[in-house]
Amino acid sequence: MYLRDDAQLFFGGDYNPEQWDEAVWKEDDELMRQARVNLATVGVFSWALLEPEEGRYDFAWLDAHLDRLHANRVAVDLATPTASPPPWFTLAHPDALPVGPDGTRLVHGSRDTYCLAAPAYRKAAVRIAGELAERYGKHPAVAMWHVHNEYATLCWCDHTAAAFREWLQERHGSLDALNDAWGTAFWSQRYGAWEQVLPPRATQWHKNPGQHLDFRRFWSDTVIAAYREQRDAIRAHSDRPVTTNLMLPGYQNLDLWAMGREVDLVAIDHYPDAPGFGAAADTAFAADRARSFAGGRPWLLMEQGTSTVYSSDQVLGKEPGEILRHTIGHIARGSEGALFFQWRQSRAGAETWHSAMVPHAGADSRIFREIQEVGEAVARLGEIKGSIVIADVAVLHDSDAWWAMEVDGLPSKELDYHGSLRRAHRALWEAGITVDFAHPENDLSRYRLVVAPALFLLSDAGAENLRDYVEGGGTLLVQHYSGVVDARLHARLGGYPALPLREALGIRVEEHRPLRRDEVIVLSDGTRATVWSESLRTEGETLVTYTHGMLAGKPAITRHRFGAGEGWYLSTRLDDSGYTALITRLAGSSGTPGLESVIRGNWRFLLNHGTEPIVLPEPGPDLLTGTTVGELPAGGCAVLKQGRTL
DSSP, X not given: OOOSOTTSOEEEEEEOGGGSOHHHHHHHHHHHHHHTOXXXXXXXXXXXXXXXXXXXXXXXXXXXXXHHHHHTTOEEEEXXXXXXXXXXXXXXXXXXXOBOTTXXXXXXXXXXXXXXXXXXXXXXXHHHHHHHHHHHTTOTTEEEEEOSSOOOOOOOSHHHHHHHHHHHHHHHSSHHHHHHHHTTTGGGOOOSSGGGOOOOOOOSSOOOHHHHHHHHHHHHHHHHHHHHHHHHHHHTTOOSOEEOEEEOOSSOOSOHHHHHTTSSSOEEEEOOSSOTHHHHHHHHHHXXXXXXXXXXXXXXXXXXXXXXXXXXXXXXXXXXXXXXXXXXXXXXXXXXXXXXXXXXXXXXXXXXTSOOSBOTTOSSSHHHHHHHHHHHHHHTTGGGTTOOBOOSEEEEOOHHHHHHTTSTTOSOTTOOHHHHHHHHHHHHHHTTOOEEEEOTTSOOTTOSEEEESOOSBOOHHHHHHHHHHHHTTOEEEEESSOSOBOTTSOBOSSSBSXXXXXXXXXXXXXXXXXXXXXXXXXXXXXXXXXXOOEEEEESSEEEEEBOSGGGBTSEEEEEEEETTEEEEEEOSEEOHHHHHHHHHHHHTOOOOTTEEEEEETTEEEEEEOSSSOEEEEEEEEBTTXXXXXXXXXXXXXXXXXXXXXX
């Protein structure tokens, strides 16, 4: 990666020297040495300085900072600044400002004020990327390239409409095919000319589901095309790796499987949305997804909050030791290091109160002292660089299924794709199981257990793949309201789910019966359930039945032996204790309360998230401390040579 010492993991963060003066730069050099920083992301929001007016560039300040960082043995992740166009650009090209679904055009004054489908924006973005690459493509400080920042902005403007129509023509080929795919015979929506087709803007009531799904697919392809343009402009002048920092929030604007195939190194930003144990679980959730989108290869944590977590509308402080545990948690699951946003906390601007490695209080602070400790710990883990994590359990994750579950008109607003995905991972994490995420059409043969928590949409190929997985000896758990529509969002006829999956599960769902918002039902084994129920038949074994209303005595949880494997079906939403018990039963593991244990390469990472020490079955040398560890204190971490078990 063009670091002077390739045996070192990355450690550092976003660095914005343009916000400070020379005295601070000198202090930064010294503090970076103290914290063992070896990588800084530079230039993410610097477009207005780099190109103060169209076509006129000022690189002198950036030259000086790259040279200074290089002299201080800090490599650079050099960004293209295209996530925040300068005021001159939006004044010259107001048509490139984003438009909401209600037709409101946003104005300059924040970040992400651009439309990815606007030709003027795309041209300007490629131009600045190419200029940077031509100047710095072989600079000794540059270790990698960082295209844009957190691609996520949507737009419904006329540029978007024109690009959407072009995409639809390429995808469907003809208006007849489009009308069939979108079911436009309903509500007199049939299109007679391409000019009539628009993005799914604000309308009277429910939007067309097929239009919604295709728009999400189109926008993801638009993002990837914009990324490729900048990436290719960089590659024309530089052989350094190129990536972008992906967000993994509770919404989905990008097919992350597809983007993972485009970047040289998958990189993510992660900001937990709950404190304490919830943040630890969310760290594992994000890290396992990042590794999976990278195809099992090492990846990089590009941003994390230094000392804060986000909880609803609050920004809460991390407890002492959590900076280290979150960092080690990501590295345990495949990250090639840990970076933060940002190095020095800003004294002005929209993110003045975003935490940083050097807080407003300065170096004489608990936060910076912890950063120094974390830097020392990361520096000791160099020998694990390049090693991989192997998981034998997978959770199915499909962007199409996520987008499909967001369409208007579904039977219950309590259906939550992201929440279901996260819940399945959390139950496996608490059971001590390291998890991969996999696409339903992926080869699943290496997994002993596959969990499908939310496959409302399932392609024909995906359904056949899941049947083959079970027939070949795998254990599959499918959860309610899965496989009920195909890749065009057309309902499956003749009973749910898709026929190949029905064969593997040995069921036929005849009727969906959503529960009232506050309704709780009790199943035959005493387990409580909410949100959903179904009327189904089974050819296999009924494990648990319903006890309420017309469903009394009918199957709620089933198991079916098919070929050499087993297909399990869960037709309702169990409460947390019941769901955890089911997952634990299937996984064959209950874990150690509070202990996270992950094997990466030849090393076992141990993190104690509990409040009590945990005695290890066998003492061992700890890579973090260089001492022999026999007990893991509350909040402690250790990295032991593999071979010791818990």
